[in-house]
Amino acid sequence: xxxxxxxxxxxxxxxxxxxxxxxxxxxxxxxxxxxxxxxxxxxxxxxxxxxxxxxxxxxxxxxxxxxxxxxxxxxxxxxxxxxxxxxxxxxxxxxxxxxxxxxxxxxxxxxxxxxxxxxxxxxxxxxxxxxxxxxxxxxxxxxxxxxxxxxxxxxxxxxxxxxxxxxxxxxxxxxxxxxxxxxxxxxxxxxxxxxxxxxxxxxxxxxxxxxxxxxxxxxxxxxxxxxxxxxxxxxxxxxxxxxxxxxxxxxxxxxxxxxxxxxxxxxxxxxxxxxxxxxxxxxxxxxxxxxxxxxxxxxxxx
Numbered sequence: 001x002x003x004x005x006x007x008x009x010x011x012x013x014x015x016x017x018x019x020x021x022x023x024x025x026x027x028x029x030x031x032x033x034x035x036x037x038x039x040x041x042x043x044x045x046x047x048x049x050x051x052x053x054x055x056x057x058x059x060x061x062x063x064x065x066x067x068x069x070x071x072x073x074x075x076x077x078x079x080x081x082x083x084x085x086x087x088x089x090x091x092x093x094x095x096x097x098x099x100x101x102x103x104x105x106x107x108x109x110x111x112x113x114x115x116x117x118x119x120x121x122x123x124x125x126x127x128x129x130x131x132x133x134x135x136x137x138x139x140x141x142x143x144x145x146x147x148x149x150x151x152x153x154x155x156x157x158x159x160x161x162x163x164x165x166x167x168x169x170x171x172x173x174x175x176x177x178x179x180x181x182x183x184x185x186x187x188x189x190x191x192x193x194x195x196x197x198x199x200x201x202x203x204x205x206x207x208x209x210x211x212x213x214x215x216x217x218x219x220x221x222x223x224x225x226x227x228x229x230x231x232x233x234x235x236x237x238x239x240x241x242x243x244x245x246x247x248x249x250x251x252x253x254x255x256x257x258x259x260x261x262x263x264x265x266x267x268x269x270x271x272x273x274x275x276x277x278x279x280x281x282x283x284x285x286x287x288x289x290x291x292x293x294x295x296x297x298x299x300x301x302x
Contacts, residue, residue, distance in 0.1 A: 001268045001290040004118060004196060004222065004298075005076055005167070006031075006039040008229035008263075014041045015054060016229075024061045028071040030232050034268045037291065038073040040118055045079030045092035048104060055111035062115070073300075074117035077108050078166065081121035081131065082146035087173025088122075090146055091263065100131035109138060116140060117298055120166040122147030129160035136161030141298050143196070144186070146171040151185045155192075164194040164297055167226060169204045169212060183212075190216040194297040199223040199275060200266035206278040213279070213289075222297060223289045225271060228263035 008014045012027035031039060041062075043054055055075065062068045079092050081100035089097060098104070100121050109116050119135050120143045126132050132142045144157065145166030154162075165186045172182050186195060195216045197209055203226070204212065213221050225231065230247045247265060266274075271290075275281045281289070 001036050001271070002073070002294045003036060003039045003225055003227070003268070003290075004294050005042050005078075005198075005224040005226045007042045007044065007227060008231070009227055010232040011229055013229040014058060015044055015046070017050070017054065017057075019054070019057060019061065021061050021064060024058075024068055025065055028065070028067045031071050031268075032067070034232070036071065036268050038071060040074050040076040041072050042076040042078055045082065045096050047096050048080060048098075048107065051077075051080065052107055052111035055108065059111070059113045059115055072115075074298075075112050075115045076118040076120070077112065077116060078120040078145065081105075081119075081125055082171075083122045083125065083148055085148065088146050088148050088171060090171045092146060100126035102131050102134040105131050105135055109135075109140070117300075118143060118164070120145040122149065123157035123162060124149040124153050126157070129157055129162075132157055132162055133160045136163075139299075144193075148172070148182050149185070151180075151188065154185055154189060158189065158192045162193070164196065164222075166196055167198045167203070167224065168195050168216075169208070170198055187212065187215045190220045194220055194222055194293065196222040196224050198226045198264055199271055199279070200225065200264040201274050201278060202266075203264065206274075210279055218285050218288055219293075221289055222293045223271070223275065223286075225266050225268070226264045227266065230263075230265045232267050233265070 009027040010030035012023035041058060043051055062072050080096050080098050082092060082097055083089060084094045084097040118141045123144050124147060135142050141164055142162050143164035143166045144162055168186050169183055197212060235247050275286050
């Protein structure tokens, strides 16, 4: 698997200021043992200074560890340019969400060095699509996510370089218009967008995910784990940035008030079983959804 969205793994939280060399190395060891070929380490919304600090720390730790360099192919910056609206903001702290601006994007990319490969933002908060266009000019894959653009705005964003949609079916309210909603709008543009889904059996019910994959097409879909530090571990207390989460016996990462999910605890071996048994995919389809398509979408196929 090549996973575009790993927030942490095996006790290591990539969004923690306490992330150290030992924790990162252990996470990479566990990812390799679980059959993961490569990942994008994901940094989510926080104060811009904190995000830059965590990006610099992650870059430095990777530069000192050959195994981390092998496993972590790049960085996915998810936020802070996302929708602050309830439901759409998801597990991101709304107080740190802000409209997209090229100057802020430059700060994040400078902190990430040459490891930044993917940025998720809300197209409706990118005035004139200037940030999307600038990021694209820097070779970054830009994804929509945690957003609610109209179909016209989503189409226009594609015209300015938008190439992907981050974990469709999540990062949106539970109650949506029955027809004109962000899920339907994104699916209608599957020929223009790579569409990612969290395939853990929790974020999207299996029957719904099968429908989404049928609508988007295997050729344009990508499966991710959205794993957090609790992945590969049992029940207990774990973190994702400022979140402190009590993971129960069902291994589902929920917010303390049980209103939404906060990442996933699934691993690649568990995802394989889920995809083959519950989604009724074959090995060739699974390989395309989890390896070939992510690399092609990033422009690094082969």
